[in-house]
Amino acid sequence: MNKPDVIVFSLPRSHESFSSTSLSLAKELSLSTRVFFINNPYTIKDLFLGRANTSIWSFLRNLVLPNRGPLTFDTDYPNLFISEAGVILPINHLSKGRLYNYFSRINNFLVNRVVRSVVNEYRLTDFLFINSFNPLFYYNSVPKGLKMSIYHCVDDITQSRYIAKHGSYLELEVLKKYDLVLTTSKKLTRYAATFSKNVKFLPNAANTDLFKRVLDNAIGTHSALDGIHGNVIGYIGNLDHRIDIDLLEFLVSGRGTDWTFLFVGPVGAEFRQSKLMKSSKVILTGPKPLNELPQYLKVMKCCIIPFLCNTLTASIYPLKLNEYLAGGKPVVSTNFSEDLVEFSEVISIASAKGEFYDMVVRELLEDGPDARQKRSIFASTNSWKSRADTFWSIIDNCHSIK
Incomplete structure (x- = not known):
C-alpha cells in the first residue's frame, strides 16, 4: 500500500542548533514517502532584530510573490523538502480578544498561502497534515484536500515561555478539532485525552x-x-x-x-x-x-x-x-x-x-x-525507524481517516 504524502508544520525550525522531535520524525517518514517540512514563520520584529535567517528583501518578496517552492533538505533524505513559511506580523504581545483574533487571521492567511503553494506545486491530494506543537496556526481550519489532520503534542504548552500566552487556549481548540493527536509522554497523553477521543502515544526516539x-x-x-x-x-x-x-x-x-x-x-x-x-x-x-x-x-x-x-x-x-x-x-x-x-x-x-x-x-x-x-x-528499540513504523501503524488503524 502506497503511503500518503505528509506535510509537517513545525514550531521548531529545521535549521535550529538542536535536534527536534518534529524534524527527526520527518526525516524517518521521508524514507517511505514525500515529506514537506514547513518551518515556523518569522515575524517582522525577528527580521529587524536579526533573529531570522532571511532578509528584508525576502520579506518584501513574500508580500507580493507566492512561495518559490520547497528545497531538498540533503542527499541523505531526497524525499524531505524544506519550505519557509514567510514572514508574519508580531502579535504575541496582544491580549486575548478581538484584536488578536483579527491579526491572527491575517497571519494564518499568510502561512496558508505558503502551504497551498506546496500543495498545488506538488499536486498533493489525500495527504497527512501534522501540526507539530504550533497551535497558533490552523486552530480554526486545516488545509484543504487532506486525508487526516494530526496534532503533535510534544510539551506542556502552559509552561512554554513564548507560546503559552495564546497557545494554552488555542491548543484546546486544536485538540478538539483535529482527527488524531500524537503525544510524546504519558502525562501529555492523559491531558490530550480529556479533549480528544483519538489520542495515541508516540514517544521520542534517537538516531x-x-x-x-x-x-x-x-x-x-x-x-x-x-x-x-x-x-x-x-x-x-x-x-x-x-x-x-x-x-x-x-x-x-x-x-x-x-x-x-x-x-x-x-x-x-x-x-x-x-x-x-x-x-x-x-x-x-x-x-x-x-x-x-x-x-x-x-x-x-x-x-x-x-x-x-x-x-x-x-x-x-x-x-x-x-x-x-x-x-x-x-x-x-x-x-x-x-x-x-x-x-x-x-x-x-x-x-x-x-x-x-x-x-x-x-x-x-x-x-x-x-x-x-x-x-x-x-x-x-527506541529508534526513529521504530517510531516511524508505529506512526504508519497508527495511521493504518485509525478510524478517523477521511
Whole structure:
C-alpha cells in the first residue's frame, strides 16, 4: 500500500542548533514517502532584530510573490523538502480578544498561502497534515484536500515561555478539532485525552545507528577535545530553564575532584548567570551538528540529565536519553518524569543531590563492556525507524481517516 504524502508544520525550525522531535520524525517518514517540512514563520520584529535567517528583501518578496517552492533538505533524505513559511506580523504581545483574533487571521492567511503553494506545486491530494506543537496556526481550519489532520503534542504548552500566552487556549481548540493527536509522554497523553477521543502515544526516539558508532569504536573523539581525559561527566542538549543549576553547582563544587564537566549545546541565560561559568572544571562547546555529537559523546564517561522536577519537565520524554544509551554510556538522571520508569533497568534515577552524586560515582565504578552492550541493545528499540513504523501503524488503524 502506497503511503500518503505528509506535510509537517513545525514550531521548531529545521535549521535550529538542536535536534527536534518534529524534524527527526520527518526525516524517518521521508524514507517511505514525500515529506514537506514547513518551518515556523518569522515575524517582522525577528527580521529587524536579526533573529531570522532571511532578509528584508525576502520579506518584501513574500508580500507580493507566492512561495518559490520547497528545497531538498540533503542527499541523505531526497524525499524531505524544506519550505519557509514567510514572514508574519508580531502579535504575541496582544491580549486575548478581538484584536488578536483579527491579526491572527491575517497571519494564518499568510502561512496558508505558503502551504497551498506546496500543495498545488506538488499536486498533493489525500495527504497527512501534522501540526507539530504550533497551535497558533490552523486552530480554526486545516488545509484543504487532506486525508487526516494530526496534532503533535510534544510539551506542556502552559509552561512554554513564548507560546503559552495564546497557545494554552488555542491548543484546546486544536485538540478538539483535529482527527488524531500524537503525544510524546504519558502525562501529555492523559491531558490530550480529556479533549480528544483519538489520542495515541508516540514517544521520542534517537538516531540509534548514529550514536551506536560510539560503542562500536567506529569513530574517534572530536579534535576539539584533544587533551581531555579522565572522568568526563557529560550533557548534550539545551542548557536552558529546565536545568537544575543548584544540582550542577553542587556536583562541580569540590565533589569529584578529578571530574570534568562537558556541556554540548546552546547555553541559556540562567546558566550564564551561574557560578558554573567561572569553574575550571566546566567545558562549554556550544551547539554542534547532530552528526558530530557522537564524537563528543565518545569522551564522556558518564552522562547526566540534570533537569528540574517541575510541571514543565514532568511532560518531557528526553531525546538525549536514548542517544546516550545507544552509545553505551552510563546515565544518571533526576526523577523528573514518570516516563523514566521504563528505563530504570539501564539508568540511575536520583531524587536528591547527594544521591545523584553517589549514583555518578557508582556508574563510573561499575561501568563495563556488558553494561554498555545492554544499554545499547535497550536503546535500539527506541529508534526513529521504530517510531516511524508505529506512526504508519497508527495511521493504518485509525478510524478517523477521511
